[in-house]
Amino acid sequence: MSDLTEPLPDDPALLKALIAALQAENAKISATLRAHDQLIQTLRLRIAKLKKQVFGQSSEKIEREIEQLELALEDLLIATAESETGAADDGQDDNVSEPSAGGDAADRPSRRRPRVSDGTPRERQELDPGSCCPDCGGDLHVVGEDVSEMLDLISAQLKVVQIARLKKSCRRCERMVQLPAPSRPIPGSMAGAGLLAHILVAKFDDHLPLYRQNEIFARMGADIPDSTLVDWCGRAMKVLQPLIDRIDAVVMASDLLHADDTSIRVLDRSLRDKGLGKGVKKGRIWAYVRDQRPWAGAAPPGVTYRFAPDWKEGHVLKHLGQSSGILQADAYKGYAKLYDPGADGAARFREAACWAHLRRDFHDAWTLTKSEIAREALDRIGALYDIERNISGQSADVRLAARRAHTRPKVEAFRVWAEQQLTRIPGKSDLAKAFRYALSRWPSFCLFLEDGRVAIDNNPAERALRPIGLGRKNWLFAGADAGAETLARAMTLIETAKMNGLDPQTYLADILGRIHDHKINRLDDLLPWNWSSRAAPQAEAA
Numbered sequence: 235m236s237d238l239t240e241p242l243p244d245d246p247a248l249l250k251a252l253i254a255a256l257q258a259e260n261a262k263i264s265a266t267l268r269a270h271d272q273l274i275q276t277l278r279l280r281i282a283k284l285k286k287q288v289f290g291q292s293s294e295k296i297e298r299e300i301e302q303l304e305l306a307l308e309d310l311l312i313a314t315a316e317s318e319t320g321a322a323d324d325g326q327d328d329n330v331s332e333p334s335a336g337g338d339a340a341d342r343p344s345r346r347r348p349r350v351s352d353g354t355p356r357e358r359q360e361l362d363p364g365s366c367c368p369d370c371g372g373d374l375h376v377v378g379e380d381v382s383e384m385l386d387l388i389s390a391q392l393k394v395v396q397i398a399r400l401k402k403s404c405r406r407c408e409r410m411v412q413l414p415a416p417s418r419p420i421p422g423s424m425a426g427a428g429l430l431a432h433i434l435v436a437k438f439d440d441h442l443p444l445y446r447q448n449e450i451f452a453r454m455g456a457d458i459p460d461s462t463l464v465d466w467c468g469r470a471m472k473v474l475q476p477l478i479d480r481i482d483a484v485v486m487a488s489d490l491l492h493a494d495d496t497s498i499r500v501l502d503r504s505l506r507d508k509g510l511g512k513g514v515k516k517g518r519i520w521a522y523v524r525d526q527r528p529w530a531g532a533a534p535p536g537v538t539y540r541f542a543p544d545w546k547e548g549h550v551l552k553h554l555g556q557s558s559g560i561l562q563a564d565a566y567k568g569y570a571k572l573y574d575p576g577a578d579g580a581a582r583f584r585e586a587a588c589w590a591h592l593r594r595d596f597h598d599a600w601t602l603t604k605s606e607i608a609r610e611a612l613d614r615i616g617a618l619y620d621i622e623r624n625i626s627g628q629s630a631d632v633r634l635a636a637r638r639a640h641t642r643p644k645v646e647a648f649r650v651w652a653e654q655q656l657t658r659i660p661g662k663s664d665l666a667k668a669f670r671y672a673l674s675r676w677p678s679f680c681l682f683l684e685d686g687r688v689a690i691d692n693n694p695a696e697r698a699l700r701p702i703g704l705g706r707k708n709w710l711f712a713g714a715d716a717g718a719e720t721l722a723r724a725m726t727l728i729e730t731a732k733m734n735g736l737d738p739q740t741y742l743a744d745i746l747g748r749i750h751d752h753k754i755n756r757l758d759d760l761l762p763w764n765w766s767s768r769a770a771p772q773a774e775a776a
Contacts, residue, residue, distance in 0.1 A: 348385055350383075350385060390432075390454065391454065392451070392454045392455060395426060397415065397416065399413055399415060400412065400413075417750040417751055418750075419470065419747060419750070420466060420469045420473065423466065423469070425466050425470075426747075427742075427744070427745075427746040427747035428743045428747075430470045430742070430743075430746050431738075431739045431742035431743035431746060432739060432743075433447060433463060433466060433467060433470075434470060434471075434724060434728075434742055435738050435739045435742065437467065437724075438721060438724035438725055438728055439725075439728050441701075441704060444460055444463040444464060444467070445460055447463060448463060467720075470746065471720055471723060471724060473746065473749060473750075474742075474746070474749070475723070476754075476757060477727060477749075477757065477760055477761065478723045480757060480758065481538060481726055481727065481730050481761065481762075482726060484524075484536060484761070485522060485523070485524045485536040485537065485730075486522060486553075486554070486556065486557050488524040488533070488557075488559065489560065490524070490559055490562075490687055490688070491523065491524060491554075491559065491560070491561055491562070492521075492522070492524075492525065492562045492689070492692055492694045492695035492698075493520060493522050493523075493550075493554075493561060493569075493692075493695055494564065494692060494698070494699055495518045495519060495520040495521070495545075495699075496519055496699045496702050497516050497518060498516070498518065498541070498702065498706070498718055499514050499515070499517075499706070500515050500517040500543070500718050501714055502514065502515045502714075515544075516544075516545075517541060517542060517715070518541070518542050518544065519539055519541050519699070519702055519721075520539065520540045520541075520542070520549070520553060521537055521538075521539050521695050521698040521699050522537065522538050522539075522540070522553065522695075523535075523536075523537045523694045523695050523698050524537070525694045525733070526687070527627070528627060528689060529627075529628070529629060529630045529633055530628065530629050530630075531630075531687070534734055534762075534763030535730070535733040535763075536730045536733065536762075536763070537729050537730055537733060538726045538730075539698075539722035539726050540553050540722055541715070541718040541719045541721070541722040543715055545568075546568070547567065547568030547569075547570075547571070549568070550566075550568040550572075551568070551571060554572060554582075554583070557582075557583075558582045558583060559583065559584070560583065560584045560585075560586055560681070560685070560687075561573075561583040561585060561586065562586035562587075562588065562688065562691075563585075563586075563588070563692060564692065565587075565671070565675065569583075569585070584681060585675070585681070586678060586681045586682060586689070587675050587678035587679040588691045588692035589615060589619075589679065589690050589691050590692065590693055591691070591692065592668065592671065592672050592679070593612065593615045593616075595664070595668035595671065596608045596611040596612050596615070596665075596668055598664065599664045599665045599668060600612060605665055607655050607658075607659065607665060608665055608668075610651075611652075611668075614644065614648050614651070615648075617644055618641055618644060618690060619690065621636060621640050621641050621644075624636070629686070630685070630686030630687045633686035633687075634684075635686075637682065637683050637686070641683060642683050645679075645680060645683060649673070649676060652669045652672060652673060655669060656669050656670070656673075698729060701725060702725075705721075727762075728742075730762050731762040734762040736762055740767070741765060744765070744767050744768060745760055747768075748760075748768060
């Protein structure tokens, strides 16, 4: 920075140059300060997320802090991007870098360009310089072209479909002829299949409340009251209920299930009337997943969600009352009775434990104490995952052979080592609790060594619950038990469609448009893993 203690020059030109230099220097300092602020917010966000891992999901205060930090960091990133100049040419500006604390572009991580699927419509615009040379007037011939791409959006637009049923009369017998009216997704309703699919996906997958959708539709030129949107959602879900029931039955009939649950806040006016809290109770949503893709199984993936008003074990016993086989889940005590031997001496379920859950316990201990024992535990478990990555997608037999040859010795060595560590560390420490948690359920942690279909962890179920966590940030709570049950049913259909590689809005629009005319004994044709759009055969015929 210039030394301001020196006398200022009298020459106006020199003064202007000095002011310009100071402005440039101030702009550089401001950019550096913004970069430092961004770094601080990023570190604060990481700390908050680590706190949440340590203290668990029950800490709502930490959850709110994370949400606020994410918003603050997003605003800061936008402000920083706004101040950046010098965009690259020909669509390459998405490869520029984000600002770092030092302000050096060379040290900034590059931003990834958007990935656009091959199925996205493309519009070609040709810039032709003409047929004559601008210098000599000679003929121009094509020798090549430079192509760049720009991603644009066609805004959503409502349309009114008028269905005109022509009446015709026969001049000979005077008979009146008119085709019957086509069936509607909701009888007597103005809502088309595409509109209903958009509303359902926006609410239950994009977590956009209906009152916000009302505002969006108003900008499109349609005033759809909230009460009408509510009615459409409820009646559309009733139309889709047979499919949801079928998905639920198919998934729950699997002999290998992943299960997990998460909390959901539900309004309960009876609590407010009694003066208990704010009239909000904590319900639970369970996810049960069938996913045979990791071991190249023949059955398609699917997930079913169930809501319960509390965390009592009776709900799980009811959910799994007709199921049996292998259950991969956490240590929730409600599952215990499912593993107990029955009257014939056989248990309904065999328990498969989750190594990822155990690994998190050791990670928390290492984060807090920097314990070398916890660090070694992480390294040992990481070695098991290295093997799993190499056999993912292989057949069950191949996975089992690899685990017997490479994984079993490491798992047995971990058990012996864990027993030794328990004699060296305080019995009440978190590290000791993690070791005891593993050793007390050791047969469950080793089940994946006996069956190549069993996963090393319960990540499929945890992934299935992520949309619930995302939704909680938007809708905060469900309006009632019935609303939470509707959420569970809608997510069963939407998430299963996504697991099978479908666009849920396209899928639902097609299903809602044809389900009333579909034969009930061929309902399975409309399930996500069997579905084919009516538009596909028509396109092939054309």
